[in-house]
Amino acid sequence: MAVFALRSDDQYLVDTDGGSYVVDAGSDTCTCPDHGIRGRRCKHLRRVDMEIGIGRVPAPGERVAACAVCGAGVFVPAREAGAVLCGAHRPAVGSFVRDREADKLLVVTGVTRTRADEYRTSDGTRISDYGTNAEYGDHEPVVEAVYVGNAMRSPGPLDVSGRKRYGFPASRLRRLAPDERPHKPVIGI
Incomplete structure (x- = not known):
């Protein structure tokens, strides 16, 4: 059957x-x-x-969409539009990631459904128009994050409130292996 x-x-x-x-x-x-x-x-x-x-077919009110990074099937609400990420490519808000271009540590503050060629910064520039994003998919959803910088040296939790948030095509940010992750709580997301 x-x-x-x-x-x-x-x-x-x-x-x-x-x-x-x-x-x-x-x-x-x-x-x-x-x-x-x-x-x-x-x-x-x-x-x-x-x-x-068992998750072989979508539940009523859901449909199958393709992950914008790898193409794997993901169940999403039937009427929801926009780019999606599978579990392997969707970082959790509050998780640490590494920028593949700058090799810098960041904290994820949001995952959007807006494509990199549609998401605009405060000055009106599309995320996909930045030269450092040329090698990443225009169709990928934008992940919002803040650079950690020297804040890791401060005692106590990492407070990212008030830090400038940046947008990146999803595949530009690399998830960290468990042994690479800082063991510091993050607040102010």
């Missing part, structure tokens, strides 16, 4: 040896004769529930 999400929010195609049926997860119905005649919950409805539960 194979299950495929249809473009309609809550509908799935279930292919079996005996035929193909449409399951509507929102109304808990199936086009199979078993469901129509007996009016009971059929194996196709149960199979769709199982596939949703």
Whole structure:
């Protein structure tokens, strides 16, 4: 039995040896004769529930989008637009990353859905127009971050409030391996 999400929010195609049926997860119905005649919950409805539960197909109200960095499938809200990142390429807010161009340490303050060729800085420049971003995808979402600088030497938590926030194409920032990560709490994000 194979299950495929249809473009309609809550509908799935279930292919079996005996035929193909449409399951509507929102109304808990199936086009199979078993469901129509007996009016009971059929194996196709149960199979769709199982596939949703283990993450093989998007849940009702979700769709599959491609990660802007690697192309892997990511479930997102059906009506949400913009660039997306998979778990491997989406840094957590508050995490430390390294700028591939400047080899400097930063703290992530936000992950947007706005593409680098659409995101503009305060002076109106697109992130993709900066020369140091030429090697990174214009289609990638922008990650906002602050440079840590000398603040790591200060005692106590790292306070990033008041520091200038910069935007970067997602793949320009490298996530740190566990042994590279500073063990310092971050506040003021």
